[in-house]
Amino acid sequence: NLYNLIGLKRKATKFSFVEVQVTTTGACTLQGLDDDIEDLNGTGYMVSDTVGNNWILTETTYINAAGTYTLSFRAQNQGAVSCLPNTITNMVTVVGNVASVNNPAIQNITGQAEETDAQFRNRFFKSRALGSSGTKEGLLSKLLNVNLVTSAYVYSNNTSSTDSTGTPEHTVWAIVEGGDTADIANIIYANVTDGCGMRGSVTYSIQTEGGLTQTIKFDRPTYSGIYVTFSLLNKSGATVDQSALKDYIVANLTTGIYTSVDTLQITNLIQQYSPDLIPYDLTVSSDGVTQEEYIIPSNYNIKFTLAKADISITTITNV
Numbered sequence: 001n002l003y004n005l006i007g008l009k010r011k012a013t014k015f016s017f018v019e020v021q022v023t024t025t026g027a028c029t030l031q032g033l034d035d036d037i038e039d040l041n042g043t044g045y046m047v048s049d050t051v052g053n054n055w056i057l058t059e060t061t062y063i064n065a066a067g068t069y070t071l072s073f074r075a076q077n078q079g080a081v082s083c084l085p086n087t088i089t090n091m092v093t094v095v096g097n098v099a100s101v102n103n104p105a106i107q108n109i110t111g112q113a114e115e116t117d118a119q120f121r122n123r124f125f126k127s128r129a130l131g132s133s134g135t136k137e138g139l140l141s142k143l144l145n146v147n148l149v150t151s152a153y154v155y156s157n158n159t160s161s162t163d164s165t166g167t168p169e170h171t172v173w174a175i176v177e178g179g180d181t182a183d184i185a186n187i188i189y190a191n192v193t194d195g196c197g198m199r200g201s202v203t204y205s206i207q208t209e210g211g212l213t214q215t216i217k218f219d220r221p222t223y224s225g226i227y228v229t230f231s232l233l234n235k236s237g238a239t240v241d242q243s244a245l246k247d248y249i250v251a252n253l254t255t256g257i258y259t260s261v262d263t264l265q266i267t268n269l270i271q272q273y274s275p276d277l278i279p280y281d282l283t284v285s286s287d288g289v290t291q292e293e294y295i296i297p298s299n300y301n302i303k304f305t306l307a308k309a310d311i312s313i314t315t316i317t318n319v
């Protein structure tokens with residue numbers, strides 16, 4: 001309640017959505033959530049993915065003939081429920097003439113768990129510029145305050161020529177991960193001063209108070225994979241579950257737009273997984289060739305990501 005006085009609110013829980021192709025051999029009716037789309041206890045035609053997450057059809061659909069239909073499904077549970085392509089293949093609800101289900105495309109909307117106390121405090125420390133206007137710090141604070149925004153970076157070229165990043169003169173470049181396009185565009189419109197240019201491949205038209213239309217521009221991040229290599233000294237002598245260790249590192253490594261990754265971050269995660277494991281010869285790499293202790297993205301719109309397959313444990317020594 002006290003944070004509300006400075007315009008800061010805890011980000012609420014949101015559902016995840018995905019498009020699923022439903023293949024039928026004839027006519028059928030699939031019951032959807034309809035008006036219960038935001039109801040946690042809503043029911044409807046249900047499918048599931050290979051790790052057990054259930055997904056419910058959003059709108060009742062009447063199918064008149066055999067074919068393949070792309071339909072929208074909502075996660076049964078709230079929060080950031082993610083799924084990889086080609087993993088929603090199980091039919092929980094049995095309906096006649098439904099032959100198969102699958103999600104061949106990348107998930108379109110990943111939801112959000114309620115913001116934790118730690119995340120909320122961290123955003124508060126970055127929010128001191130919420131009341132400011134016309135500054136990149138103020139814009140960044142307001143973008144981070146938009147619901148479902150997970151990361152953001154704002155760069156401003158105040159010079160009279162295009163700079164080395166490709167940003168034109170007197171132009172603001174906002175890069176935002178997550179969040180609704182309209183919400184982001186309205187924040188940029190309200191906080192970028194007249195005469196200042198905007199850079200980005202995402203565009204959104206806003207009706208101004210004078211009845212004119214202004215096009216707002218910003219970018220989504222470009223994801224770049226990184227590589228981690230290390231050896232382990234195992235003090236317990238027990239067998240190390242390398243797969244579980246890699247899963248833990250991937251799940252807990254926090255990265256942001258134009259933020260660095262260093263070996264200390266990885267070391268801390270390994271120690272959190274098990275204090276018996278001591279990593280050594282640990283390096284990180286942005287290209288899989290040059291091994292370093294510290295890496296930073298090559299441009300402001302890049303966010304590092306780490307895949308399990310890109311973690312290499314070279315040796316494990318038991319003592």
